[in-house]
Amino acid sequence: MSTPTQQKALFLQSKQGEFTLGTREVPQPGAGDIVVKNEAIGLNPVDWKIQTYGLLVEKYPAILGLDATGTVEAVGQGVTAFKKGDRVIYQGVLDNDRANFQQYTLINESLAAELPGKFSFEAGATLPLAYSTAAVGLYHQAGGPQLVPPWAEGGKSKYAKTPIVVLGGASVVGSLAIQLAKLSGFSPIITTASPKNVELLTSYGATHVLxxxxxxxxxxxxxxxxxxxxxxxxxxxxxxxxxxxxxYALLTPNGKLLTVLPPTVTETTEGRSVVSVLGVIQRAPNVEFGKALLAQLPALLESGDIKPLRVEVIPGGLGGITAGLEKLKNNQVSGTKLVVRPPETA
Ligand SMILES: NC(=O)c1ccc[n+]([C@@H]2O[C@H](COP(=O)([O-])OP(=O)(O)OC[C@H]3O[C@@H](n4cnc5c(N)ncnc54)[C@H](OP(=O)(O)O)[C@@H]3O)[C@@H](O)[C@H]2O)c1
Incomplete structure (x- = not known):
């Protein structure tokens, strides 16, 4: 079947405006790019924050969405990593052709990874932004601990007998931070969550859930x-x-607190630092690290070292996104990633 020329997309019409379903052209792949037919899209808190607070996006109507899986629909000149029909997992970008709240997305081939056949598209869509945010914080962020990653020589289990605390282990970012901390050898891995999530977080590698x-x-x-x-x-x-x-109160002198939102601790003493993590890998300064991260992902998934997260599928395809974002905004999601299936869009 040939690639359609038009597709359905969810537009954020204006800054702090409404989401509405519409149609737009399917982008054409330039050199090095692939077009992915999105099968599953993950929702993130930043999606509702962009709508509510008018953050990050200046050009409207805008398409949002940063987590996706699908099949390669078309490849541009010089693409060698993928061919039509391959299953891929990737992170979207806040640029209308390259964001995920639509049925087809353009992406550079170097910033996608193969999704192993044993994982559903929905399971894969739980990972991209959470995996990169956890990994950038631990292994790459300027000012952060810049640990040796588990896939680099000597990195696996390097931090044995070193304690780590992950606050909010049941969040999707926290769940990936726990899994990576385990791969890096940290012990004990202490996390905080609602008591109902103890078993889940232990399955990811937490040794103590408070x-x-x-x-x-x-x-x-x-x-x-x-x-x-x-x-x-x-x-x-x-x-x-x-x-x-x-x-911050848990840190040793020279200890580091990694945050996923701007730091609110402003006074630090005895070499302690508070470092804000930027998890997107489609933009500087994370692109090269992101390529390495994605290159490792299929093997880490195959081996079970990285496990996809628990999923709740919101019905209605792209039309279900607004209901899903409302749940995230109202703190009604626990230890679970919300996912929609774009092909279901009415
Ligand atoms: N800097 C970046 O690049 C970046 C990237 C991704 C996300 N973020 C930000 O990171 C934050 C987390 O995102 P996410 O997608 O991982 O969130 P999420 O999965 O939607 O988070 C929901 C979870 O947060 C837990 N939680 C809420 N308040 C808590 C508290 N006071 N203590 C411990 N756990 C608490 C809840 O745990 P229980 O169910 O156990 O109660 C719930 O399971 C958001 O603010 C997001 O915008 C930043």
Missing amino acids: DRSLPQNALISEVTKIAGGPVSLVYDAISLPETQAAG
Whole structure:
């Protein structure tokens, strides 16, 4: 079947405006690019934050969406990594041809990875942004710990007997930070979550799951008991002012607190630092690291070292996105990634 010329897409009509379904042209692949027929798209908190607060995007109508899987529909000149029909996983970009809330997306071949056949498209779509945000924080971010990644020589299990705290382990970013911390050998891996998520987070590699409702003093006392003292690295996957304050209070001198939102801890002492992580890999300064990260992903998935996250499919294809974003905004999602299937769009 030939590639259609028109497709359905979800447009954010104006800054802080409404999402509406419409049609637009299917982009044509230039040199080095592939066109992916999106089979599953993951929703992220940043999608509703862009709509609500008018962040990050200046050109409207805009197409959002940063997590996707699908099949290669067409390849541009010089593409060698993929051919039509290949299953791929990739991160979208906030640029209308390259974002994900549409049925076909353009992407550079170097920023996609093969999705192994044993994983569903929905399972794959849980990963791209969370995987890169967790990995950039641990292994790449300027000012961060810049650990040796588990796929580099000597990296696997390098940090044995080093404690780490992941605040918000049931968030998708936290769930990937736990999995990568396990691959890097950290132990104990202490996380915070609702008690119902203990089993889930243990399955990702957490050694201790503390109740996220513990007051800061009780959290510090529990972590100190488990880790034998303060810790040198905290990944705060939630990064609200209160979690950042708790994360900072857990640090040793020279320790690092990684945040996924702008730092709210402004005064630091004894060499402690608070470092904000930029998880997107489609833009500088993460592109080269992103290519290496994606190159590792199929093998890490095949071996079970990286596990896709729990999925809830929101019905209605692209038309279901607004309901899904409402759930994320209202904190109604726990230990689960929301995914839609673009081909289901009415
Ligand atoms: N900097 C970047 O590049 C980047 C990239 C991706 C995401 N982000 C940001 O990172 C944050 C997390 O995103 P996400 O997609 O991973 O979120 P998510 O999966 O939607 O987060 C939901 C989870 O957060 C947990 N949670 C909420 N408040 C908590 C608290 N006070 N303590 C512990 N856990 C808490 C809940 O855990 P329980 O269910 O266990 O209660 C829930 O499972 C968002 O603010 C997002 O915008 C930033």
